[in-house]
Each structure stands twice: as C-alpha cells, then as structure tokens.
Amino acid sequence: MLLEISGLTKAYGERAVLRGVDLQAGPGEIVGLLGPNGAGKTTLVSIVAGLRPADGGRVIVDGVDALAQPQRARSSLGLAPQDLGIYPVLSVRQNLAIFGELAGLSGAALRDRIDEVAAGLELTALLGQQAATLSGGQKRRLHTAMALVHRPRLLFLDEPTVGADVLTRARLLQVVRSLAADGCAVIYTSHYLTEIEELAATVAVLEGGRIVARGSLAAVVAEHGRSALRLVFDGPAPSLPGFELDGDVATLPTPDPAAAAARVLGRLDGSAIRLRGVDIIRPSLETAYLALTGHRTDDAGPTHDAEVTDALVA
Amino acid sequence: MRWSRSRSLMILNWRLLLADPAPIVVTTLMPIVMMAFLQGTGRAVLRGEGFGDANGAEIVVPGMAVLFAFFGVAFIGTAFFAEHHWGTWERLRASQARPLEVVLGKILPSAALMLGQLVVLFVVGVVAFGLRIHGSILGLGLMMIASIAMLVALSMLFTAVLRTANQLMAAVNLAAMVLAGLGGALAPVDVLPDWARALAPLSPAYWMLDGFRSVVLEPGGLGAAIGPAAVTLAFAAVAAAISVWRFRLTDDKVWDG
Numbered sequence: 001m002l003l004e005i006s007g008l009t010k011a012y013g014e015r016a017v018l019r020g021v022d023l024q025a026g027p028g029e030i031v032g033l034l035g036p037n038g039a040g041k042t043t044l045v046s047i048v049a050g051l052r053p054a055d056g057g058r059v060i061v062d063g064v065d066a067l068a069q070p071q072r073a074r075s076s077l078g079l080a081p082q083d084l085g086i087y088p089v090l091s092v093r094q095n096l097a098i099f100g101e102l103a104g105l106s107g108a109a110l111r112d113r114i115d116e117v118a119a120g121l122e123l124t125a126l127l128g129q130q131a132a133t134l135s136g137g138q139k140r141r142l143h144t145a146m147a148l149v150h151r152p153r154l155l156f157l158d159e160p161t162v163g164a165d166v167l168t169r170a171r172l173l174q175v176v177r178s179l180a181a182d183g184c185a186v187i188y189t190s191h192y193l194t195e196i197e198e199l200a201a202t203v204a205v206l207e208g209g210r211i212v213a214r215g216s217l218a219a220v221v222a223e224h225g226r227s228a229l230r231l232v233f234d235g236p237a238p239s240l241p242g243f244e245l246d247g248d249v250a251t252l253p254t255p256d257p258a259a260a261a262a263r264v265l266g267r268l269d270g271s272a273i274r275l276r277g278v279d280i281i282r283p284s285l286e287t288a289y290l291a292l293t294g295h296r297t298d299d300a301g302p303t304h305d306a307e308v309t310d311a312l313v314a
Numbered sequence: 315m316r317w318s319r320s321r322s323l324m325i326l327n328w329r330l331l332l333a334d335p336a337p338i339v340v341t342t343l344m345p346i347v348m349m350a351f352l353q354g355t356g357r358a359v360l361r362g363e364g365f366g367d368a369n370g371a372e373i374v375v376p377g378m379a380v381l382f383a384f385f386g387v388a389f390i391g392t393a394f395f396a397e398h399h400w401g402t403w404e405r406l407r408a409s410q411a412r413p414l415e416v417v418l419g420k421i422l423p424s425a426a427l428m429l430g431q432l433v434v435l436f437v438v439g440v441v442a443f444g445l446r447i448h449g450s451i452l453g454l455g456l457m458m459i460a461s462i463a464m465l466v467a468l469s470m471l472f473t474a475v476l477r478t479a480n481q482l483m484a485a486v487n488l489a490a491m492v493l494a495g496l497g498g499a500l501a502p503v504d505v506l507p508d509w510a511r512a513l514a515p516l517s518p519a520y521w522m523l524d525g526f527r528s529v530v531l532e533p534g535g536l537g538a539a540i541g542p543a544a545v546t547l548a549f550a551a552v553a554a555a556i557s558v559w560r561f562r563l564t565d566d567k568v569w570d571g
Contacts, residue, residue, distance in 0.1 A: 049408040052564065071412060079408040085401030087326075089333035094326075101322035102409040146405065 001026050002154045002185040008057035010043055017043050019209030025185040032196035033189040035206035036293050041189045045156045049079045062153050078152030080144045082159045088132035092123055092142055095131055096149050103150030117145045120175050137168035155186045173198055193285045207293045224291050225283025229257040232277035319411050323419025331423055341385050342431050345378035346438055353443055359502055375439030376526035379432050380519055381499040383465055384490035389424040390469035391482040399569030413563055421466055429462045449529030453539030457525040460543035464518045467553035474561035478568040493517045518549035
C-alpha cells in the first residue's frame with residue numbers, strides 16, 4: 001500500500017472534523033475522495049501532506065509514518081491544493097524548476113523532467129512565458145504540473161478541475177490515468193462525479209468525519225445507488241404519497257421506476273395537465289452519493305419503496 | 315538543512331524580490347534626495363556642537379540610511395504575505411524543504427538587499443556628499459551588520475504577529491517614523507524635546523545611530539562600535555525570541571494590499 005490511514009481524528013476546537021477515518025490506496029489506484037463541502041476532505045489531505053497536525057490515528061505513506069516523520073513522507077508525496085498556487089512573476093519553467101530542485105533534481109535530470117511534465121500537460125510552448133500571463137486553464141495545468149515534477153508515488157489532487165475549461169479538464173484526466181498506469185496512487189477529490197466515473201476510480205465517500213462507503217465504483221453504486229421516478233411539474237409539485245417534494249419536482253425512490261410510472265401517471269388527476277417531465281433515474285454514483293450524504297435518514301430500502309408505491313396505486 | 319535546497323530557495327526569493335524592483339529603488343533613491351535637502355541643516359547642527367570641519371553628511375547620511383532601512387523591514391514581511399497571496403505557501407510547506415530552510419530562504423536575500431542598500435547609501439554619501447569616515451571602517455561594518463540583524467528580527471516579529479499586509483505596512487511605517495525619529499535619524503537626539511530625549515534609548519535606532527556616530531563623526535575604533543552594536547543586537551535578540559515564540563507556519567496571512 002502507498003497510503004494507509006487508520007483511525008485518523010481531527011477537531012477544530014469543539015468541532016470534530018475527522019472522527020476515525022480509515023483509507024488505503026495501492027499502487028496504480030485512483031481513489032475518488034467524495035464528500036460534501038465541510039466533510040473534511042481538505043483537512044484529510046492537509047494532514048497526510050504534513051500541513052496540519054492530527055489529533056490521533058496513523059498515516060503511513062509509502063511505508064513511512066507520515067505523522068512522526070512528515071519530512072521523509074513528503075519525498076513520496078505530491079500535492080496540488082484546491083486553490084491555485086503558482087508564482088505569477090516567474091516563468092512556467094521557473095515555477096516547475098523550484099519544486100523539482102526542492103525534491104533534489106538538478107541539471108539534465110531536472111530539465112528532462114520539466115520537459116516531460118510540460119509535454120504531458122501541453123505547457124511546452126509556454127515554458128518561457130511568465131505565469132501571470134497564462135489563461136485560467138493554463139494556470140490550472142501549471143498548478144497541477146508543479147505537483148508532478150518530482151515523480152511522486154502518492155499524488156493528492158484537490159478538486160483539480162475547478163474552473164478548468166473542457167480541454168484542460170480532459171488533459172488533466174488523461175494525465176491522472178497515465179500516472180496511475182505508471183504505478184502512482186492518486187487521491188482525487190472532486191464534486192464532479194462524472195470525472196470519478198470517467199477515471200474508473202475506486203470510491204471513498206467522506207461524510208460526518210468518517211468514510212461511509214469505500215470500494216469499486218460498481219460496488220458502491222450497487223450497494224448505495226438508488227433508482228427513482230422523478231416527475232417535474234409546471235409550478236409546485238402536488239402532494240403525492242411517498243414522493244419527496246422539492247419545488248416543482250416530486251421524486252419517488254423505488255426499485256422499479258418504470259413500473260411505478262405506469263401505475264402513478266394515470267392517477268395524477270388534475271395535476272396531470274401541469275406535468276412537464278418524467279425521468280426514470282437509474283442507480284448511479286450520483287444517486288449513491290446523494291443516498292450516503294443527503295438522504296441517509298430516508299434510506300429505508302426497497303421494502304419501504306414498495307409499500308409506498310402500493311399505497312399510491314391502491 | 316541541505317545546502318542545495320537552501321540555495322534554490324534563496325535564488326527563488328531573490329528572483330521574487332527583483333521581479334518588482336520599485337520598492338527597492340524608491341527606498342534607495344529617497345534617502346539620497348533627503349540627504350541633499352538636509353545636509354545644510356546637519357552642517358549647522360554639527361558646527362553648533364563644535365565640529366568645525368563637519369559638512370553635515372556625518373549625521374545626515376547615517377540618519378537617512380537608518381530611517382529608510384527601517385522602511386526596508388517591509389521587504390521580508392511582504393515576501394511571506396505574498397506567498398500566502400499566491401497560494402504557494404502551502405506548496406512550499408508540502409515540499410521537501412524544511413521549515414527553517416523556507417524561512418531562511420525568505421530572510422537571507424532580503425537581508426542581503428537591506429545590507430546592500432546601507433552600503434550603497436554610505437558610498438553615495440562619500441562620493442556625492444563628501445562624507446568622511448573618521449573612525450574605523452570595521453566598526454562601520456559591524457554597525458551595519460548589527461543594524462540589519464535588528465531590522466530582520468523586527469520584520470520577523472511583524473510577520474509573526476500581524477495577520478494582514480495592510481497591518482504590516484502600517485506597522486512598518488509607524489516603526490520607521492517613530493523609532494528612527496526617536497533614535498535621532500531625522501534630527502540629532504540633542505535637539506529633540508525633553509520627553510523624546512528621555513525615551514530615545516528605548517529605540518534600537520538610537521543605538522544604531524550612536525554606533526555610526528562613534529565611527530563616522532568621531533574617530534572611534536572598532537571598540538567604540540562594540541557597545542552600541544551589542545545593545546542593537548540585544549534588541550534583535552528580544553525581537554527574534556518573540557518571533558520564534560509567535561511564528562506559526564500554519565498561520566493564515568491575508569494579502570489585502
């Protein structure tokens with residue numbers, strides 16, 4: 001394993017942010033670390049990178065106790081924080097060189113590595129350009145490249161595609177895949193669930209300071225994904241038995257949304273004329289995520305869903 | 315500490331400092347302009363004190379050099395605040411550089427710059443304003459180094475305790491005018507009001523200027539500079555101790571400038 005976290009705890013004053021986090025990542029693995037804002041993703045990343053102290057637990061990075069020996073652990077670790085971090089007054093090459101030099105690279109090895117990383121992120125033509133003059137997407141690519149220049153075995157990318165254009169996003173995802181193919185473990189935090197699906201990453205969902213779901217994408221979707229029938233109305237959705245109402249949307253969690261639609265649609269009575277859309281929602285990472293982080297208290301399972309549908313149809 | 319990392323960080327910070335040379339140029343040119351304005355006043359004051367062959371540069375050059383060296387305190391503080399502004403502070407901390415290497419990498423280039431500024435101002439004093447060093451050149455060097463040590467420690471103190479760049483600039487301006495003024499940089503301590511004369515020894519600038527006076531205006535040897543240099547270094551030690559006590563790598567700094 002390149003990353004082994006066990007029982008990690010962290011509180012800010014009275015507020016517990018991490019309540020015993022366990023997480024592992026092996027060589028070549030991309031871990032999609034998901035969770036709502038404030039779930040503790042950035043705190044977790046900061047602790048592993050040695051930027052914040054932990055209150056308890058263990059963090060092993062490439063065999064090194066990262067809490068006891070953060071300096072040693074950092075030699076295996078690359079971090080691209082959530083917020084852009086580049087020197088605007090330096091050139092792209094100088095931005096890359098400084099972090100390579102701090103990792104012990106010099107001379108031809110440093111030049112070759114800069115060229116390699118720049119080529120991977122389409123920065124070659126910009127190496128001599130001052131970073132301040134780059135576009136937003138180019139800055140984002142440089143920001144990521146600075147975390148790669150010393151060939152980390154464990155890479156943290158904290159929401160790397162925020163504000164990135166389509167080309168930049170595609171390029172970044174390609175680089176992540178390529179790094180994983182070379183044996184690097186990548187911890188990838190994002191709010192864009194489609195990116196996790198595109199990367200075929202394993203998934204870890206952080207909620208309430210704990211990892212509440214961990215496994216392959218298929219396993220997490222199979223275990224936590226929900227299917228549902230969603231009706232969209234012109235104006236406020238009418239009160240329907242078993243449906244969750246949210247403005248003009250009524251959602252019925254059900255294991256068989258097509259059958260539920262067949263039963264429900266004929267019984268809308270006066271509301272039918274206001275119906276604007278019918279969606280069959282299949283289990284996906286998004287529905288799994290919502291079930292884990294936003295709808296946990298409603299997670300009564302298929303039996304409950306069937307009962308509700310039966311009540312509506314009766 | 316590893317020399318290659320320290321060197322890389324110093325080169326980095328040297329580049330960052332020189333990327334916008336305007337503050338350095340201004341804090342070097344302004345005292346030269348002020349010397350031209352104040353030399354006549356300085357000559358009158360010194361002749362009144364009995365230095366019949368003095369031309370005024372003997373107190374005006376050290377006075378302006380010390381006053382504007384205090385403004386240079388902003389160089390180091392700004393270097394730290396800018397890292398937070400650029401988002402690079404966390405990156406440096408997550409790199410393999412040790413905290414001491416990061417801090418020294420920021421301090422030493424600025425300290426060298428401040429020392430260079432002092433040297434340039436004294437050289438300009440000699441060349442353009444007829445400054446004559448009556449005492450020990452070694453003593454002069456000792457006072458320059460002690461002064462820079464004090465100013466570096468003061469800049470670290472400000473960096474450690476202040477949260478925003480605006481607070482830093484306000485503190486630097488206040489410290490420069492109050493401490494340097496109280497120490498005799500604007501006018502000799504002898505002509506200051508009674509209350510200011512009583513408070514003057516509490517300012518490190520007083521001891522800096524006392525040391526410079528002993529080797530520039532008076533024919534003091536290296537020994538004459540040791541006392542004022544020691545007191546200046548004592549101020550530096552206190553400021554450095556508070557800095558070490560209060561400085562946190564994890565503190566957030568806000569660039570609101």
